[in-house]
Amino acid sequence: MYDVIVVGLGANGSSALYHLAKAGKKVLGIDRFAPPHTHGSSHGQSRIIRQAYHESPFYVPLVQAAYEIWYDMERISGKKLLLKTGGITMGAPDADVVTGAIASALEHNLPYQLLDHKDIQKRYPALKPTVDTVGVFEPAAGILFPEDCISVFVEQAARNGAAIHTNEMVLEIIRQRDFIKVVTNKQTYFTQKLVLSTGAWMNSLLPDLQLPLSIERQVLYWFKNKNSAAQANVKPDNLPVYIWQSAPDELFYGFPDLGDGIKVALHHFGRPVVPDELKDDVTGEEINRMQGIVEKYFNISPEFNYSAVCMYTNTPDEHFIIDHHPDDERIIIASPCSGHGFKFSSLTGKIISDMTTDKPVEFDIQLFNMARFAR
Numbered sequence: 001m002y003d004v005i006v007v008g009l010g011a012n013g014s015s016a017l018y019h020l021a022k023a024g025k026k027v028l029g030i031d032r033f034a035p036p037h038t039h040g041s042s043h044g045q046s047r048i049i050r051q052a053y054h055e056s057p058f059y060v061p062l063v064q065a066a067y068e069i070w071y072d073m074e075r076i077s078g079k080k081l082l083l084k085t086g087g088i089t090m091g092a093p094d095a096d097v098v099t100g101a102i103a104s105a106l107e108h109n110l111p112y113q114l115l116d117h118k119d120i121q122k123r124y125p126a127l128k129p130t131v132d133t134v135g136v137f138e139p140a141a142g143i144l145f146p147e148d149c150i151s152v153f154v155e156q157a158a159r160n161g162a163a164i165h166t167n168e169m170v171l172e173i174i175r176q177r178d179f180i181k182v183v184t185n186k187q188t189y190f191t192q193k194l195v196l197s198t199g200a201w202m203n204s205l206l207p208d209l210q211l212p213l214s215i216e217r218q219v220l221y222w223f224k225n226k227n228s229a230a231q232a233n234v235k236p237d238n239l240p241v242y243i244w245q246s247a248p249d250e251l252f253y254g255f256p257d258l259g260d261g262i263k264v265a266l267h268h269f270g271r272p273v274v275p276d277e278l279k280d281d282v283t284g285e286e287i288n289r290m291q292g293i294v295e296k297y298f299n300i301s302p303e304f305n306y307s308a309v310c311m312y313t314n315t316p317d318e319h320f321i322i323d324h325h326p327d328d329e330r331i332i333i334a335s336p337c338s339g340h341g342f343k344f345s346s347l348t349g350k351i352i353s354d355m356t357t358d359k360p361v362e363f364d365i366q367l368f369n370m371a372r373f374a375r
């Protein structure tokens with residue numbers, strides 16, 4: 001009998017497994033693949049971490065605590081997980097991403113600078129903002145390396161005594177009075193508590209509780225800069241992470257060149273996808289569209305290098321789900337995604353661990369309850 005079984009060892013589950021093992025629990029983590037892998041939501045070399053949270057100031061204390069745990073994990077593992085590059089959020093002065101970033105910075109006293117299009121161009125010669133563009137620069141922002149983050153959590157969980165079963169798929173959860181039965185394609189396990197952190201597959205193990213989640217296909221693109229004279233401009237020293245509301249219906253974001261070219265992607269605007277059917281099916285049309293955006297907004301000569309597909313698991317209001325199962329307190333349902341969950345995962349694992357072990361959660365996570373969907 002386990003104290004806790006964690007199903008799904010992606011960003012959130014691997015972190016939860018680590019925090020639970022560290023808390024001394026007898027834990028088993030199960031994943032249908034071998035994390036880190038490319039079948040879910042946590043691959044693609046880089047994730048943005050930032051504090052001037054345009055989505056809502058509610059997230060700022062959470063992300064600040066997440067930074068501290070990322071630094072802890074760097075110390076514990078000796079691996080570089082977070083590269084601070086600064087970050088710039090751009091758009092028209094009244095764009096939601098711009099006003100939202102400023103609102104969060106003001107409410108939480110975060111250092112930031114408001115730049116006009118000339119300042120932006122001078123500081124970041126790779127960027128080509130239109131005259132009506134402004135940018136909110138925050139020095140604390142940077143890049144997380146998601147595959148390394150997950151590897152570190154899995155390794156450290158094992159080091160703290162967690163059992164880890166990969167390439168094993170959970171098929172069914174059977175709730176009984178004294179324990180929960182977890183049936184996989186290989187074995188049956190018994191546990192007191194259960195964490196479901198199955199990302200895009202969340203509803204497959206909750207047949208009675210279909211959560212209002214929509215799975216959205218997202219494409220990541222890497223473009224090399226053919227202009228060799230301007231190579232330095234796309235490197236992390238001269239190009240921060242960026243979020244750009246370039247038109248009311250066009251929002252993209254990206255990263256400096258970490259070796260394979262700049263990485264860019266649209267935020268949302270993807271089509272629905274069934275998680276088991278996700279495949280590398282990026283079309284020439286999609287690549288051309290992104291190349292057009294890069295040509296328009298960057299002073300580089302882009303050459304398509306490669307692409308990858310990934311999934312967002314979206315709630316209707318794009319806030320996370322971290323809550324107890326409505327019919328069974330022993331089960332924690334964790335879907336902190338909606339396309340912006342990675343940066344928090346060091347902390348969400350701790351929160352999940354505290355909820356599972358009946359410790360008080362030190363953070364306000366009201367926004368993430370499931371009752372809101374019933375309203």
Ligand SMILES: Cc1cc2nc3c(=O)[nH]c(=O)nc-3n(C[C@H](O)[C@H](O)[C@H](O)COP(=O)(O)OP(=O)(O)OC[C@H]3O[C@@H](n4cnc5c(N)ncnc54)[C@H](O)[C@@H]3O)c2cc1C
Nearest residue numbers: 008010011012032040041048170198199310337341342343
């Ligand atoms: C293209 C893209 C860009 C993003 N950019 C950012 C960003 O810049 N910053 C940011 O903060 N966030 C970003 N996100 C969001 C963030 O990456 C996700 O919110 C986060 O990775 C989700 O983690 P997860 O643990 O919920 O899911 P996952 O990491 O996908 O983990 C779910 C795991 O469950 C396993 N599983 C599923 N079903 C079963 C089963 N039945 N049995 C056993 N195992 C099972 C899967 O194999 C998988 O390993 C981005 C996401 C994408 C796709």
